[in-house]
Amino acid sequence: MVGRLSRSERLVAMTKYLADRPHSIVTLSRFMELFGAAKSTASEDVAILRETFDNLDLGKIETISGAAGGVKFIPFLAEEEISRVSKWLAGELSSPTRLLPGGFIYMTDILFSPRHVWKAALIFATRFCSLSPDCVLTVETKGIPLAFMTAWALNVPLSIARRNAQVTEGPLVTINYVSGSARRVETMSIARRAIPEGSSVLIIDDFMKGGGTAHGMVGLVREVGAEVAGIGVLIETAEPREKLVNDYLSILVLEGLDEEAGRIFIRPTVERLS
Numbered sequence: 001m002v003g004r005l006s007r008s009e010r011l012v013a014m015t016k017y018l019a020d021r022p023h024s025i026v027t028l029s030r031f032m033e034l035f036g037a038a039k040s041t042a043s044e045d046v047a048i049l050r051e052t053f054d055n056l057d058l059g060k061i062e063t064i065s066g067a068a069g070g071v072k073f074i075p076f077l078a079e080e081e082i083s084r085v086s087k088w089l090a091g092e093l094s095s096p097t098r099l100l101p102g103g104f105i106y107m108t109d110i111l112f113s114p115r116h117v118w119k120a121a122l123i124f125a126t127r128f129c130s131l132s133p134d135c136v137l138t139v140e141t142k143g144i145p146l147a148f149m150t151a152w153a154l155n156v157p158l159s160i161a162r163r164n165a166q167v168t169e170g171p172l173v174t175i176n177y178v179s180g181s182a183r184r185v186e187t188m189s190i191a192r193r194a195i196p197e198g199s200s201v202l203i204i205d206d207f208m209k210g211g212g213t214a215h216g217m218v219g220l221v222r223e224v225g226a227e228v229a230g231i232g233v234l235i236e237t238a239e240p241r242e243k244l245v246n247d248y249l250s251i252l253v254l255e256g257l258d259e260e261a262g263r264i265f266i267r268p269t270v271e272r273l274s
Contacts, residue, residue, distance in 0.1 A: 005036075007045065010031075010035050010037065011049060013034070014031060014035075014046070014049060015049060017034070018071065019073055021073070022072075022073055022074065022152070022153055023072055023074060023155035024072055024073075025064055025069070025070040025071070026071050027070035027071075028071070031045070046063065049061050050063070059074055059076055060073070060074040061074075062074055074129065075153045076122065076125065076126040077119070077122045077126050082123055083268070085119045085120065085122075086252065086268030086269070087268050089120065089251065089252055089268070090252050090266045092110065093110065093266050094264045094265065094266045095264070096263060098264060099257065099259065099264055103257060103259060105257070107206070107235075108142070111146060111206055114145075114149075117146050118149050120234055120251060121146055123251055124153075124202075124204060124232040124249070125150055125153035125154050128150075128202050129154065131202070132200065133154060133156055133202035134156060134196070134199035134200045135156050135194075135195060135196075136148075136151040136158050136202045136203075137158075137161060137203050137204070137220075137221065138160060138203070138205055139163070139188065139216075140160055140161070140163065142207075143204060143207075144158075146204055146205075146234060147160075147205070150204050150232070159190060159194040159195050159201075160194075161188045162189050163186065163189075164189075166189075166191075170191055170192065171191070172189045172190065172191055173189065173192050173220065173224050174189040175187070175188055175189075175219050175220055175223055176188075177212060177213075177216030177219055178212055178215075179210070186212070186213075186216065188217070188220055190220055190224070192224065195226050196226070197224060197226060198227075200227050201221045201227065201228055203218065203221070203230070203231045204231075204232050204233075205231075205232075205233050205234075206234045206235070207235055208243065209237045210240055210243060210244060211243030211245045211248075212244055214231055214243075214244070214245045215244035218245060230247070231247070231248035231249065232250075234251050235250065235251065235252040235253070235254055236252070236253050236254070238253055238255045238256065250269050251268065252266050252269060253266065253267055253268075253269050255267060
């Protein structure tokens with residue numbers, strides 16, 4: 001316990017404490033212990049935080065009543081911020097400088113920027129929070145930062161499916177699946193203990209063309225006896241229209257590109273995020 005703090009100091013410390021523990025219940029007695037405050041004082045502080053967060057769309061401070069209750073912070077983005085982030089990502093990834101030979105788009109700087117990928121992860125956390133997933137699943141490698149940040153925002157573990165088996169992870173579950181675009185047979189593995197049987201799994205990936213990889217992860221989840229809570233991808237291609245998975249959420253759609261003119265056509269799928 002620190003020395004007696006002013007209200008403004010307690011509010012700053014409370015905010016940091018809750019923000020570092022998203023979706024974790026923190027009891028009032030914990031705040032009383034940390035700050036040497038009475039229960040009534042801690043309750044008033046929480047009420048101030050809740051009102052401020054609501055007014056400024058900074059997330060949600062939720063109070064849980066009962067013996068095992070307390071306070072928890074739920075990260076989310078307001079609708080206006082979701083729209084702003086989606087449009088910014090679309091504009092940034094549409095830059096002609098990102099066009100690579102062979103019709104590829106350079107995305108690594110976005111995917112590996114904590115600041116940028118955190119905003120995209122918050123979109124997924126906002127949309128999938130009500131489904132209460134027990135863990136997040138992605139496939140190596142580029143989707144890992146996005147999936148990790150989503151897992152952090154939801155306060156659940158991250159599991160990674162690998163294309164090459166890792167003997168250091170113990171017994172594995174391995175499946176074969178068909179790539180949605182190249183129509184090749186691929187292999188995907190995961191440690192058996194990475195996804196508990198009966199758990200609810202949120203699948204997150206960076207890119208979807210035909211949906212083969214996502215479909216493979218769905219099969220992997222079912223093979224270990226778990227359920228798919230939802231599927232989220234940062235960017236999907238407009239073609240093919242029919243994917244190998246349904247009921248997924250994308251933030252952006254790649255409608256096409258013109259290599260000769262050096263143009264990339266990406267738009268946000270804001271209308272599908274509501």
